[in-house]
Amino acid sequence: MAAATSTPFGGGDTGGGGLAAGEMEVEAYRRLFPLAFYERHLRDSVRPDARPLHRARDTSIALGPVAFSDGSALVKIGDTTMLAAIKLEVMTPATDAPDEGSLAIEFYMPPICSPTVRPGRPAEVAPVISKQLSDTIISSQMINLKELSLVSGKASWMAYLDIYCLNADGALFDAALLSAIAAFSHLQIPLVSLNDDGKVITVSEELLEGKPSVELVNKEKRKLSLQRIPFSLTCLLHGKYILADPTAEEESVMETFVTVVLDSLGQLVSIYKPGGAVLAHRSTVKECIRLTKQRIDELKNILAESASAMEVA
């Protein structure tokens, strides 16, 4: 990101909040009158980082950074970084759903991610995003819980998905959802077999070569089949402008946002607009849905590329 050089801002502005006569440096203007700074950019349909209004930031996905987990992914959208890891544990399924496994999804914002988060002062937004993520993943029915079953009524998998925010720079929900999906696509279910007591234990690959008599419970199903993958895009609303994929600075200046989640079949999984000074009319909602569809095509390509990069490595 190129640092802004200190070019003086002309003194005849009408957009600033009472600009005193004389010149002011760009960085000072940005801190003192953030809304006016952004509005000058929006009038030219561009943002301070030279992105057009409807473009999302550069996104990258790396699969498998956490070696000891069963599935993991590191996702970066611009500077926002999320690390997702899945650990599978065998447990007995619930009596009313003996053929299904279960999911436990947690989202953490450790102090590393933002100067406003400290050990005694947890981020207010963390439990909200955590709940939003579990609602979205369950509503979209991406994971078929029956695939997490081992022995009906006796053993099934409990998948613990933990997502850590490593750098909070706006659009946290989008990055977290993408990292969850990438981790699930990377997930390899470990091999299990029944031991002498009838309990299910995990078997490592090396042991198998020595003992061909070990009977495996789940030789065929190693990866989950993800049916309807949800992808999301957060847009800021300001007057008549719609800004896709905001940074943290943009989110602090313009408060109204809409998060649209669509699945790979084009169904609407969620439209999440929690209040905000700007009202969303139907035309705005339609435009946000259109931008999300564009973004889904980009994200599908990026996910497919990262999966093929893993196979080569």
Place this chain on the structure above:
Amino acid sequence: MAPMEVDRADGRTSNQLRPLSCTRNVLHRAHGSARWSQGDTIVLAAVFGPKAGTKKEENPEKASIEVIWKPKTGLIGKVEKEYEMILKRTLQSVCLLTIHPNTTTSVIVQVVGDDGALLPCAINASCAALADAGIPLKYLAVAICCGLTGSRSVILDPTKIEEKKILAFAYLVFPNSPISVLPKGSLTEDSEPIEAGIITSVTHGAMPVVDYFNCLDRGYAACAKISEFLRRSMESQAPSDLTKTT
């Protein structure tokens, strides 16, 4: 597509809301309070404020709103935190925040009964309580829950049992239609009236995009009825406020 009539357990039609009731000034120590019920979903909201000072993260140039959500039973968890955040952001867009800068208004929501559509009920109760406390508002917010059944028809105000059975539902909040004549600039470019804009939308469950817009239409039409009810209940209780001792 003509709406198909759905058989609902309590005999309502798909467009029919549960009986609404709103009582204001129920708590005498609070600056404003309201009890709003929709069928068996009952929420009690109390407003204290404006009090001096804001919290550290809040902007001192504006008034800030603090929401505390108390569930009927159990400890406070992620569900309550999410409700608090949605309610806070909705009320922030409804209040005129620049009139009393550097103040905090606390809204405490107590769930008395939960039979579906809990968040819309809480939003309605909080707005009535804010009006009862005399906090300056831009408009009142009117909230409704629209459910989408498996046969793709929209039902309004589902009960808890209905919420579990249906495909998806959406909580929608619209601004209360202003009764005065609006200045010309208040219509959008497509000449959509300003009150058709959504303040808040929270959805659960996957639904086709077309059905979401159906929900918006039906929800908006039903909110007009709730707005009427709200206005009537405020007008009828107005004379008693003059004799309220502070």
